[in-house]
Amino acid sequence: RIKSQPVLAPRGKVLDRDGRVIVDNHSTFSLLLSRENLKEEHIRYIAEGLNIEYDELMERLKRYEKRPRYEPIIIKEELTPADLSFVDSHSGNDMFPEMELLHTQKRLYPKDGLAAHVVGYVGEISENELDQPEYFSYKQGDVIGKDGIEKQYNEHLMGVDGQRRVVVDNRGRERETLEMKEAIPGKSLQLTIDLDLQAVAELAMEDRRGAVVALDPRNGEVLAMVSRPAYDPNAFAGRIPTKVWREIINNPEHPLLNRAVQAQLAPGSTFKPFVALGGLEEGLIEDDASVNCTGGASFYGRYFKCHSVHGRTGLHRAIAQSCDIFFYTYGNRMGIEKIAEYSKMAGFGKKTGIDIPHEAAGLVPSPEWKMRAFRQKWFAGETISVSIGQGALTVTPLQLAAGVGGLA
Numbered sequence: 001r002i003k004s005q006p007v008l009a010p011r012g013k014v015l016d017r018d019g020r021v022i023v024d025n026h027s028t029f030s031l032l033l034s035r036e037n038l039k040e041e042h043i044r045y046i047a048e049g050l051n052i053e054y055d056e057l058m059e060r061l062k063r064y065e066k067r068p069r070y071e072p073i074i075i076k077e078e079l080t081p082a083d084l085s086f087v088d089s090h091s092g093n094d095m096f097p098e099m100e101l102l103h104t105q106k107r108l109y110p111k112d113g114l115a116a117h118v119v120g121y122v123g124e125i126s127e128n129e130l131d132q133p134e135y136f137s138y139k140q141g142d143v144i145g146k147d148g149i150e151k152q153y154n155e156h157l158m159g160v161d162g163q164r165r166v167v168v169d170n171r172g173r174e175r176e177t178l179e180m181k182e183a184i185p186g187k188s189l190q191l192t193i194d195l196d197l198q199a200v201a202e203l204a205m206e207d208r209r210g211a212v213v214a215l216d217p218r219n220g221e222v223l224a225m226v227s228r229p230a231y232d233p234n235a236f237a238g239r240i241p242t243k244v245w246r247e248i249i250n251n252p253e254h255p256l257l258n259r260a261v262q263a264q265l266a267p268g269s270t271f272k273p274f275v276a277l278g279g280l281e282e283g284l285i286e287d288d289a290s291v292n293c294t295g296g297a298s299f300y301g302r303y304f305k306c307h308s309v310h311g312r313t314g315l316h317r318a319i320a321q322s323c324d325i326f327f328y329t330y331g332n333r334m335g336i337e338k339i340a341e342y343s344k345m346a347g348f349g350k351k352t353g354i355d356i357p358h359e360a361a362g363l364v365p366s367p368e369w370k371m372r373a374f375r376q377k378w379f380a381g382e383t384i385s386v387s388i389g390q391g392a393l394t395v396t397p398l399q400l401a402a403g404v405g406g407l408a
Helices: 040-049 053-065 081-091 148-151 195-204 241-250 267-279 316-318 322-345 367-374 380-386 397-407
Strands: 003-005 019-031 073-076 097-110 122-124 141-143 160-170 175-180 210-215 221-226 290-293 297-301 304-307 311-313
Touching: 003 175, 003 221, 003 380, 019 081, 040 160, 040 397, 053 073, 073 304, 081 097, 141 148, 141 397, 195 210, 210 304, 221 267, 221 297, 267 316, 297 322, 297 380, 304 322, 311 316, 322 380
Parallel strands: none
Antiparallel strands: 003 160, 019 073, 019 097, 122 141, 160 175, 210 221, 290 311, 297 304
C-alpha cells in the first residue's frame, strides 16, 4: 500500500542587526505514531518505553479522533539516545508497526533565557487557537510562534511542509519512493537588536527583577530589550510537559511577563522633564523661573514633602537634583489637562506600536478619564502627585525610553 510521510519545513533563523544568529535550528528525531496500525494494547507500553505520561498520550490521541486515520501523530520530539534505542529495538518487530522515526529541525534558543521575551517561543497549536479565524489554514499538530517575534512574524518564519509518498509492504517496510515533495524552509528575520548590547544588558539585570530598554533616539530602533526574571524558550521548543508548564505559569515572579512592554508603573521623577516641556511650551516656565524649596510646601490644605532642602531652585537645577517642590508648583499652574495633553504628545497613554505582541498602553489620568472610570470629578490636589510622576499615571519601560528618546 501507499503511505504518506510529512517532510517538516525548518523555521527561518532570527538574526541580530549585524547578521549574527540569535535563534537557529538543530537536527533531531521525532516519533510518529501511525493510527492506521495502532493497537490499543500497545499504548501503555509505548508510553512507558518513551517516558511519556500515559494520560497525556491518551489525551493527545483523543484530540486527533476527528482527523483522517492515515494522518500520523507526532507523540514525542527531541528523542534521547534511550528513546532511539527503544524505537530501534521494537521498530523491526512486527508487533510494533505503529512507531516511525521522523527527521526534523527543532528550534535552538540562546542559553540562560537571553532575549527570551524578544524572540518568544514556539509550540504546538492549541484547540483554542484552531478555533480562531487567523489560524484557519493550520491543522492539529502544527508548530507555531506563541509569543514575541516568533508569534508576530510567524507567517514569515514558517516554511511550507513537504511530503514523501512511499510503497510499504505488509510489515510496514518501505519498498519504493513514489514521490518526494521537498519542504520549503522559512525565511530568516533580521532584528534591530545588537547582540553585544543585549548580552551586557542581560548581565546587568542578573538576579534582579525589572526591565531594560535601549533605543536609538534617531529612529526608534530597539538595540536591547531585557525583561527579568526570564524563562528558557528551549523548554517550549518541543511539547512542554504539563508539570513544567504549571511550574512556569504558577511562578510568583511571573517569568512569562515581558516587563519591558507589559509592566505599567508610575514613572516617578523620570516624568519631570515632560512636565518641564509642557511648562516651557505654554510659557508658564520662563528663563528666570524659580521656587524656594524649604523641604516641603502646602497645596489645597495638604503638606507635600520634598526629599531634600534645595533652596532657591531654577529649572536646570530642579531637573538635575529632582526637586519635587519646583514641579509641584509648576505642575499645579499647568493643570491636569495640560499635563495630560503633553504626556500624550510624548507617547504616554497609548501603545508605541512596537512589533511585539501584548504591548500595554499605560495610563494618563485626566478629568474625563476619572469621570468615565469612577464617576467622580477630578480634585486639584491630585494634580500635585501627577506632576512628579505619581498618582494614577503609569507608563511602560518602552514608552519611557521612547519618550526620553524623543526629548533627546
